[in-house]
Amino acid sequence: MKRIFALILGIFLWLNVVPTALAENTRLVPCAESSVFVERVQNAADSYYTTKPLRAYSRLLCGEDGLPHLVLDRLSLALDVLTPIVIFLYIAGWIGWTGRSYLRAIQKLGSQEEKEIFIDIPLFVKSMVLAFLWPASAVQEFLSGDLVNKDEEIPISIR
Incomplete structure (x- = not known):
């Protein structure tokens, strides 16, 4: 029964039986x-x-x-809304990439626990400066396969 319903729903969606809803500014x-x-x-x-x-x-x-x-039916209004969204996402990504690159750098140094508590300021500032180009770094690490750890490298709790 579920498969028949899914098939019928798929056919209806494929054929676009549902009429297109048009938003018109009639009340504003x-x-x-x-x-x-x-x-x-x-x-x-x-x-x-x-x-x-x-x-x-x-x-x-x-x-x-x-x-x-605020109606986003004009491109100028859409850009007014899109600009702060893009700025927010860039700054949030910059903050996250700074922390990520700092943690990866102290992991290579060996004294990871100590440098998580007592922050190495020169290393952190270097991580902040390098994180300004975080979108390019993210794409580069994604393409090289370094962005995400392999399943074997992820620790699993014994609980």
Whole structure:
């Protein structure tokens, strides 16, 4: 029974029987034209923390609730969202690659436990500087097979 269902589901998905859903911006209006948003701006306290952001929000699109919504139907808005995401992923990868390269370097030196507790600052700074190019290093280690340990090299708990 499960196989028949899977076969039928596969045929339906393969033939694209499900109609394509199109997202249309029919409810959003520019915030400057939204009566609820304009009322919200007029009722807001006159301070730096409310006036300046609300002026910036007036260029966005607002819903029926008078609050700005970010619609990624334009390339410029998609780039506005994609830029911080890429920056975050790069910095997170840089931090991770710094720690990884430091741990691998102290493993080769032999005094691994001591240097995990008392950090070797010159070695750590060297690891940080080399980690700026972590995407290229990751690709290089992946292609050489050095990025991931083999199954035999991974310790397994005796529990």
